[in-house]
Amino acid sequence: xxxxxxxxxxxxxxxxxxxxxxxxxxxxxxGTAIGAAQMAYVLWxxxxxxxxxxxxxGSEVHIALEAGxxxxxxxxxxxxxxxxxxxxxxxxxxxYRNGVLPLDIRALVSIEAATTLRWERYVGTDGVAIxxxxxxxxxxxxxxxxxxxxxxxxMVDEATxxxxxPQP
Numbered sequence: 454x455x456x457x458x459x460x461x462x463x464x465x466x467x468x469x470x471x472x473x474x475x476x477x478x479x480x481x482x483x484g485t486a487i488g489a490a491q492m493a494y495v496l497w498x499x500x501x502x503x504x505x506x507x508x509x510x511g512s513e514v515h516i517a518l519e520a521g522x523x524x525x526x527x528x529x530x531x532x533x534x535x536x537x538x539x540x541x542x543x544x545x546x547x548x549y550r551n552g553v554l555p556l557d558i559r560a561l562v563s564i565e566a567a568t569t570l571r572w573e574r575y576v577g578t579d580g581v582a583i584x585x586x587x588x589x590x591x592x593x594x595x596x597x598x599x600x601x602x603x604x605x606x607x608m609v610d611e612a613t614x615x616x617x618x619p620q621p
Contacts, residue, residue, distance in 0.1 A: 492538035503532040520608035
């Protein structure tokens with residue numbers, strides 16, 4: 454078996470088996486099951502033309518959903534993107550990628566417990582990546598999430614920041 458075939462086999466296994474290991478998002482989206490999607494997709498949106506895109510890769514997606522609902526309550530149109538495989542997402546057509554992450558939206562916020570490393574590709578220069586800023590912290594997950602700002606409120610705060618500032 455070639456390395457590429459083995460990679461694809463592992464990716465497919467991850468798509469179908471690992472999805473159930475995280476908190477259920479429950480997007481009630483008809484069609485393709487969440488585990489069989491193109492590994493980056495709009496999970497929820499307040500309107501068809503969002504002002505803000507919130508992103509997560511797995512267990513943090515429910516935090517992005519919570520932040521999206523808080524933004525909606527404030528009158529800010531948000532969408533939540535689940536992006537569990539950057540590699541598969543990058544292999545999609547530019548039309549598909551731009552449909553998931555529109556080029557004209559400046560307010561992009563990602564959240565990931567592990568690290569903020571490499572999120573700049575998706576949040577751009579105006580967006581923000583929220584995540585652990587160090588390695589080796591040890592505490593119950595709720596304590597770590599609160600300490601490192603891996604909660605809905607920091608996502609809301611960061612998502613509304615670029616909207617308030619004038620464009621350069």
